[in-house]
Amino acid sequence: MALTLLGLSGALTHDPSAALYIDGKLVAAAEEERFVRDKHAKNRMPYEAAKFCLQFAGIKPADVDAVAIPYAPISILEKARWHYAKRYLYAPDRALDALLTGNRRYYRYKKRIEWCLVQLGFDLKKIEIIPVEHHLAHASSAYHCSGFKERTAILGIDGKGEYATTFFGYGENGKIHKIKEFFDPDSLSGLYGAITEYLGFEMLDGEYKVMGMAPYGDPDKYDFSRLAKFENGELTINTDYANVIGFKRYKENGKGYYFSPKLIDWLGPKRSGDIADDPYIHYAASMQKLFEDLALQMIDYYLGDILRETGRLAFAGGGALNVKLNQKIIARPELKELFVQPASGDAGTAVGAAAYVSVERGVAVEKMEHVYLGPAYGNEDVIAACARHPAKPQWQVIDAVPQRVAELLVAGNPVAWFQGRMEFGPRALGGRSILGCPSAAGVADRINEQIKFRERWRPFCPSVIDRVGPQMLRSDHPAPFMTFTFEVSDEWKRRVPEVVHEDGTSRAQVLARQHNPRYYDLMLELEKLTGNGVVLNTSLNRRGEAMICSPTDALDMFYGSDLEYLVMEDVLVVKTQKQVEPAVG
Numbered sequence: 267m268a269l270t271l272l273g274l275s276g277a278l279t280h281d282p283s284a285a286l287y288i289d290g291k292l293v294a295a296a297e298e299e300r301f302v303r304d305k306h307a308k309n310r311m312p313y314e315a316a317k318f319c320l321q322f323a324g325i326k327p328a329d330v331d332a333v334a335i336p337y338a339p340i341s342i343l344e345k346a347r348w349h350y351a352k353r354y355l356y357a358p359d360r361a362l363d364a365l366l367t368g369n370r371r372y373y374r375y376k377k378r379i380e381w382c383l384v385q386l387g388f389d390l391k392k393i394e395i396i397p398v399e400h401h402l403a404h405a406s407s408a409y410h411c412s413g414f415k416e417r418t419a420i421l422g423i424d425g426k427g428e429y430a431t432t433f434f435g436y437g438e439n440g441k442i443h444k445i446k447e448f449f450d451p452d453s454l455s456g457l458y459g460a461i462t463e464y465l466g467f468e469m470l471d472g473e474y475k476v477m478g479m480a481p482y483g484d485p486d487k488y489d490f491s492r493l494a495k496f497e498n499g500e501l502t503i504n505t506d507y508a509n510v511i512g513f514k515r516y517k518e519n520g521k522g523y524y525f526s527p528k529l530i531d532w533l534g535p536k537r538s539g540d541i542a543d544d545p546y547i548h549y550a551a552s553m554q555k556l557f558e559d560l561a562l563q564m565i566d567y568y569l570g571d572i573l574r575e576t577g578r579l580a581f582a583g584g585g586a587l588n589v590k591l592n593q594k595i596i597a598r599p600e601l602k603e604l605f606v607q608p609a610s611g612d613a614g615t616a617v618g619a620a621a622y623v624s625v626e627r628g629v630a631v632e633k634m635e636h637v638y639l640g641p642a643y644g645n646e647d648v649i650a651a652c653a654r655h656p657a658k659p660q661w662q663v664i665d666a667v668p669q670r671v672a673e674l675l676v677a678g679n680p681v682a683w684f685q686g687r688m689e690f691g692p693r694a695l696g697g698r699s700i701l702g703c704p705s706a707a708g709v710a711d712r713i714n715e716q717i718k719f720r721e722r723w724r725p726f727c728p729s730v731i732d733r734v735g736p737q738m739l740r741s742d743h744p745a746p747f748m749t750f751t752f753e754v755s756d757e758w759k760r761r762v763p764e765v766v767h768e769d770g771t772s773r774a775q776v777l778a779r780q781h782n783p784r785y786y787d788l789m790l791e792l793e794k795l796t797g798n799g800v801v802l803n804t805s806l807n808r809r810g811e812a813m814i815c816s817p818t819d820a821l822d823m824f825y826g827s828d829l830e831y832l833v834m835e836d837v838l839v840v841k842t843q844k845q846v847e848p849a850v851g
């Protein structure tokens with residue numbers, strides 16, 4: 267009998283998503299933000315995403331055996347709520363809340379999930395809703411999706427779930443065992459988020475920018491060690507400076523931040539706009555270094571034995587998006603393979619919760635080999651969208667799409683590329699991408715002019731065919747999801763300069779043809795023309811906007827940008843001169 271499980275995330279008021287497992291196979295998964303066109307889809311439930319999953323599989327709500335949610339009640343008998351109360355004594359109302367009504371958030375969230383299920387046509391009397399602790403859901407999204415058969419160390423570094431912020435455990439014979447957890451406010455990811463806010467970016471979004479700034483700064487110029495320490499197996503964040511609530515928060519224009527006025531006294535005013543780099547780039551470097559140092563110490567302390575035994579590590583949670591930390595983990599001599607869940611932020615907990623329940627019910631889940639789990643559209647859909655669109659697109663059906671697009675790229679053009687199923691997780695991996703030829707001088711600048719307007723410290727990344735990956739990246743470690751950076755070989759730094767970061771690294775996707783044949787073939791065509799089986803790849807969206815989902819979204823974005831070429835399946839849309847709007851700025 268089939269086991270059909272729907273996972274729904276969104277417990278923490280951001281990144282709601284849905285994932286559907288049928289008999290251990292991940293049939294569909296998508297983030298709500300893509301459908302509602304609102305990045306991170308804050309304060310929403312995953313209604314559209316769940317509707318898509320059911321429709322894609324051709325099933326009805328009554329066919330679903332259970333709904334798994336990545337948030338659970340936490341017993342007063344556990345350490346979590348007491349730790350929270352003790353550490354937040356300066357805010358007695360919150361401390362007391364944690365002890366007396368510590369599961370209030372869970373019940374509120376469950377109500378919203380029930381409401382969402384009713385809208386989807388579920389019968390609440392018949393459907394079972396199974397809570398999975400937030401960190402177990404992250405851990406499951408890493409371990410169960412890794413395909414690792416050996417004893418596997420499991421790491422979760424996250425802002426905060428119910429109370430836990432950090433998870434150490436191991437997986438063996440399909441079962442997850444907890445070793446240790448840290449609790450709010452002692453959160454390394456939370457500290458990174460607080461400094462991200464101080465550096466003028468948004469938490470849960472701007473961490474990437476901080477990581478991108480770091481190589482421009484000197485991590486030894488300012489000593490950040492006072493912010494956090496790891497001693498005798500315990501992480502302590504200095505809440506004089508960060509991870510603060512209530513009156514301890516720094517406030518500006520009515521908005522409260524997760525750092526304190528004391529941090530401002532120490533480091534100077536909060537960075538705003540694109541103001542001078544100094545000293546902020548050094549702060550970014552110091553924060554990144556502290557994050558890496560503490561994470562590596564904690565890994566060694568709690569997971570070192572398992573790593574020395576089998577060399578396998580599975581990693582998820584927001585902190586797993588820190589590709590520089592991941593590079594350092596991979597460099598450890600005892601490490602054989604690191605699996606990072608491609609949707610390691612909260613969207614991935616829909617997958618993790620459903621996978622967890624599947625395994626508990628005796629159905630092992632398959633290895634997650636790719637992220638092409640969202641909606642796909644055929645040529646007819648694309649043509650219909652063109653026909654409807656107010657910009658009156660000039661389109662044509664073309665043959666030999668990879669070859670034609672390669673020619674456009676080599677001529678120095680950025681091309682918007684829309685093919686197959688939409689990616690699950692924050693990275694565009696050749697389903698909804700903007701592409702460029704990485705050896706065409708100035709193409710990164712052109713993409714920035716035409717659409718992205720990215721800060722200069724955010725480098726563009728490459729997709730690489732599997733045959734070329736090990737030469738270019740000097741590593742044969744699997745890298746299917748752009749979750750790791752690698753040191754680029756000197757020769758390839760010269761060959762594809764547009765995709766190499768300031769510090770000589772690239773955050774690469776190494777693609778096996780079976781997972782996306784058309785994208786792979788495009789890189790083969792580029793290789794014929796340039797000698798490099800590599801393409802510059804950035805996500806198909808404007809700055810601050812969710813990644814494109816449908817052909818209509820793509821057309822809206824295309825006509826709201828200065829891009830000139832958009833290829834969707836076999837349909838090429840070319841902007842006529844008249845339709846090209848003048849460049850911004």
Ligand SMILES: [Fe+2]
Pocket residue numbers: 400404424425426427583584611612615
């Ligand atoms: Fe999380």
